[in-house]
Amino acid sequence: MSAYLAALSGARATVLARLWRGLVHEPLPWIAARARGRDGIALRLVDGRRLHGPPSDPWATGTAVAAVELDGVAYDHPALLMAALRVPGGAAFSAELDHDVASLALSRTAPPPAGPPVEPWEWEQQSPDGHPYHPTCRSRPGFSAAEQLAYAPEHRPVVALQLVPVTGATVYGPWPAHWRDGNAVLLPVHPWQAEHVLGSRRVLPGPPAHPLLSLRTLAFDNQVHVKTALSTRLTSQVRDISAYSVDHALATSELTERVADRLGGRLHIARTLTAAGAGTPDLAAVLRESPYVHAGTAEQVVPVAELPRHFATHSRHERLARITEFARLAFGVCLDLLDLGVALEAHGQNLLAVVDKEGWPRRLVYRDLADIRVSPARLVRHGFPAPPLTGRLLNDDPAVLRRKVLGCLITGALGPLAGSTTTLGTLLDAATRDLPPTPDMRALRTQDLPVRALTLMRLSSDGEQWALLPNPLASSPL
Incomplete structure (x- = not known):
């Protein structure tokens, strides 16, 4: 308890910094004007009230904000500030921010790793802070403190998955024989989902697994990962698995692999092996190849x-x-693939780098x-069916x-590596100046x-x- 209480003030300042970033840089309809001064940034609300806080670099990471003033009253807790703003949707968001501060403080009580990762999936259990720019970076509504300790990757637990028998399940691909019981398919289910969502459904004990960055995706070993349905909101979205995703999982994987083959080995796709569901988004699972199988001798695969x-x-x-070498590789791969017709959602969880023993990124x-997007017109233009x-x-x-492509790659991958607008501009220039001049x-x-x-x-x-931020190749932050 003492470690948690000690972490609360830092968690408040971290979440407040992320919230302040959103208030300064996003197109919020109740903010009428923004102005930069020598003592920080002032925001005028449409009702005439005034917010004032420190300078905000939209690409800075690891920042903390001690307080933001609303009409001269200082607020050091993001939930209290949001409640005081009295804007549409603010009450629910205030509750999320309050939970987020508590959740982040709890995450920061996790003891640091004893040394470098031994198992590849241990790379995904290193950081307690979650999304570097999201105001609800550690929001896990519906999870008690005990459940976070039992299931969150930063606490490095082993999670006992459960199996739910489903007769008449939709299955794509070779579902494992040991996860069948007569006519029933045994779907691996996260234990939180089994307890809070699935109600009276019969469950059986399942295999142990290690939670990864996304929490609902877990590693059985270094060969196969499972994506489970988890019907709660993590950061921005409810993380279930729609019937649409199950139906298209294998075809999407096969298509993306074929297109990625055009890139000459610069990009590997962690293949979808099989998918199954009961026709509802709260009961489904996807098995896919571990990205760590793509490490060669003396190489590591790092999210x-x-x-x-x-x-x-x-x-x-x-x-x-x-970092510059990674930026060249990432923009080259993602823009080439986009030109061919596939737009990746290449943020820090989905994109991994294959690095050699000297730490140089070699492949992705x-x-x-x-959640990728596919352009039929671009595919056909490049000779794909x-x-x-x-x-x-x-x-x-x-x-x-x-x-x-750009929103995810820059915000979720390169921005956090850069850590500032100035460095991001330098990296963007170095990474793209020699790329083909496509639109x-x-x-x-x-x-x-x-x-x-x-x-x-x-x-x-x-x-x-979506918001639009000034391009750091030509601008400086507000």
Whole structure:
């Protein structure tokens, strides 16, 4: 308890910094004007009230904000500030922020690793702080403190999955024989889901597994990972598995692999092996290849979210050189794949880097294809057949495709590695100046950068929302 209480003030300042970033940089309808002064940034609300806080670099990481003033009253707790703003959606968001502070403080009580990872999946259990820019970076509503200790990756537990017999399940691919019982398919289920969502359904003991960065995805070993349904909101989204995702899982994987083959070995796809569901989003599972099978001799596969920690042992010059090499590799791969017709959601969880023994990124691995976008027109233009897919995965709009790729890659991968607007601008220039001048690359170098409006999304029921930030190749932060 003493460690938790000691972590609370730092957790408040961390979440307040992320909230302040959203207030300063996102298109919130109740903010009428923003102005930078020598003593910080002032925001004028449409009702005439005034917010004042410190300067905000939208790409800074590891920041903390001690307090933000609303009409001269200082607030050091993000939940109290949001409640005082009295804006649409603010009451529910205030409760989330309160939970998030408590959850982050609890995460920070996890003892640091004793040494470098021994098992590959231990890379995914290093960091307690979650998404580097999200105001609800550690929000796990519905999870008690005991459940977070039992299931969250930063606490490094072993989770006992459960198996639910489902007769008449939809199955794609070779479902494991040991997970069948006569006509019934045994679906692996997260124990939180079994207790809180599935009610009176019969459950059987399942295999032990290690939680990964996304919490609902777990490693059985270094060969196979399982993505479970988890019907609670983690950061921005409820993490269940839709029937649509089950139906398209294998076809999406096979298509992406074929397209990635054009990249000459620079990108591996962690293949979807099999998927099954009961026709509802709260009871389904996807088995996929572990990304760690793609490590060669003396290589490691590291989630991009953990690259800052991986590079930390190098000098500042060596670290920047390795980050620059990663940026060249990541933009080259993602823009080439986008030109071919596949837009990856390449953030710090989904994208992994294969690094050699000197820490140099050599190749990339991508996992979890549920939210990519596919352009039939681009595929056909490059000689691929029309994709065997329907529905939300398909989109030919260049703005939507670029937003998917650039918004995730910059916000979720390169921005946290850069840690500031100045460094991000340097990395963007070094990573893209020699790339082919496709329309997508020109947009990256000349247009404002799309980012998910994370605060606006928590205040709105309209789903995915976007903001545009000044391109650091040509601008400096507010």
